[in-house]
Amino acid sequence: MSDWNNNLPEAAKRYLEGRRLDEVECIVSDLPGIARGKAVPASKFARQDYFHLPDSVFYQTITGDWGEAAGDDGFIEKDMVLRPDMSTATAAPWTGDWTLQVIHDAFDSAGEPIPFSPRNVLKRVVDLYTAKGWKPIVAPEMEFFLVARNTDPLQEIKPMMGRSGRPAAARQAYSMTAVDEFGPVIDDIYDFAEAQGFEIDGITQEGGAGQLEINLVHGDPIKLADEVFYFKRLIREAALRHDCYATFMAKPIANEPGSAMHIHHSILDIETGENIFSGPQGGETDAFYHFIGGLQTHLPSAIAVLAPYVNSYRRYVKDHAAPINLSWARDNRTTGIRVPLSGANARRVENRIAGMDCNPYLGIAASLACGYLGLVDEIRPSKQFKGDAYAADEDIPRVMGDALDLFDGSKALHRILGEDFARVYSIVKRAEYDEFLQVISPWEREHLLLNV
Structure with a gap:
């Protein structure tokens, strides 16, 4: 992702103009619509093509409990592959440093879309x-x-x-x-x-x-x-x-x-x-x-x-x-x-x-x-x-x-x-x-x- 900075939407480019990007929030929507993910230093984000989160984020209730929805494999919290959609990169202007948010799409280890990821449901x-x-x-x-x-x-x-x-x-x-x-x-x-x-x-x-x-x-x-x-x-x-x-x-x-x-x-x-x-x-x-x-x-x-x-x-x-x-x-x-x-x-x-x-x-x-x-x-x-x-x-x-x-x-x-x-x-x-x-x-x- 060495050229990712050049592919940012215009609003994100304007936000960062003359500034040094500190952090990128890598996020995905869970079932309630809460942003789940990781915040990483900008330098690390530039080196990564994806990151991992357990699939259990989609089994969580609004109270933080869990539904028994893991299927035949059981509740083993398999890793998903989260890949960024750079067209969604946008500022987080309320933060104390210069931060971007990027929405990611969720895939399994074989590269298939996670079927209960809300963004994937809408894409379907x-x-x-x-x-x-x-x-x-x-x-x-x-x-x-x-x-x-x-x-x-x-x-x-x-x-x-x-x-x-x-x-x-x-x-x-x-x-x-x-x-x-x-x-x-x-x-x-x-x-x-x-x-x-x-x-x-x-x-x-x-x-x-x-x-x-x-x-x-x-x-x-x-x-x-x-x-x-x-x-x-x-x-x-x-x-x-x-x-x-x-x-x-x-x-x-x-x-x-x-x-x-x-x-x-x-x-x-x-x-x-x-x-x-x-x-x-x-x-x-x-x-x-x-x-x-x-x-x-x-x-x-x-x-x-x-x-x-x-x-x-x-x-x-x-x-x-x-x-x-x-x-x-x-x-x-x-x-x-x-x-x-x-x-x-x-x-x-x-x-x-x-x-x-x-x-x-x-x-x-x-x-x-x-x-x-x-x-x-x-x-x-x-x-x-x-x-x-x-x-x-x-x-x-x-x-x-x-x-x-x-x-x-x-x-x-x-x-x-x-x-x-x-x-x-x-x-x-x-x-x-x-x-x-x-x-x-x-x-x-x-x-x-x-x-x-």
Whole structure:
């Protein structure tokens, strides 16, 4: 890798211009989306083509425990080969020295992609589209809360203190004054994003107290998933500089809206570059309807991936800005599947089900997988919903166990995401769910201790 310095993205080159690189963080996303890896001196990184991590990083639960997912060989923690994707090299501008981060891809000793590495799962789905002559385009929206420091898990999460000296207020969606309350944090988010070469399409105040949304410019699914992966760390670091936390929990504060990662999709014909959702005269095509049909049919089985924790299901509350069913409609934010206003070239389908707590690689992969099945199986959607979809029946699982049962039963989804991924994911998530069920909550102590 002697010439690796010459192959850096332009933003990384600008960041290092006139400076000496000290360290490189070699990272990979685990199932929850936590960056795992090693930090190495720049001189060592220049000499290495790969490094090793045990495959057990993909069997770890969010609590640090382990799912028994190692397979026939047993839990022997085999080494994986992690190879850098230098197109992902980007600054870590919050560090005390000059540091780059580089996302790596995971392979086994025979050179085959590790099937339960989240980035590899997304690559697998994109390759299926490519084989059909299609190029998927996505645009994720990232919602998150800025909250006061919370060092005691027994204490409720509270909104952060704004610039005015007052706690962040709720019910101020799209207020520029509310955005100004977080000005210093947002300034650092912009500065970090610029140093890392990321383009922000906009920042808005959402409906919750201290809740913000960042929109990213549409593009390649793998590149956008990389950016969301990086952005989560970037935003957390910016918040810590100002004595607050950034949280991507789906539902951090009771009686406030939850945080979603809405995913906009369109599909281009690789040969022509045209959007297959629009016909020659600009009308909606069969492919457009089939994609929606695939989402409606298969999203119930994918929700365990899009809503990966017990907390995720607290977000699906009627009249709290999150969907409660898989109805679809044009320009209607109460439905789980929305078709935004756009011209024919930009016609797209928005999946509003995914929570911001999902792994971005897996969330985008699962959503695209559902749409892909709709396209290849030519699934027709229900009729467009008219009116307020909160008045309709709920058809989204309300607890993690039910969602995992649906995921385990979906052979079609396993075929697209990969059988081995589906096996490992289910085992790890069931281990997490079992851990949760061992915890006795304050609600149980308050209402059951002396009353039952």
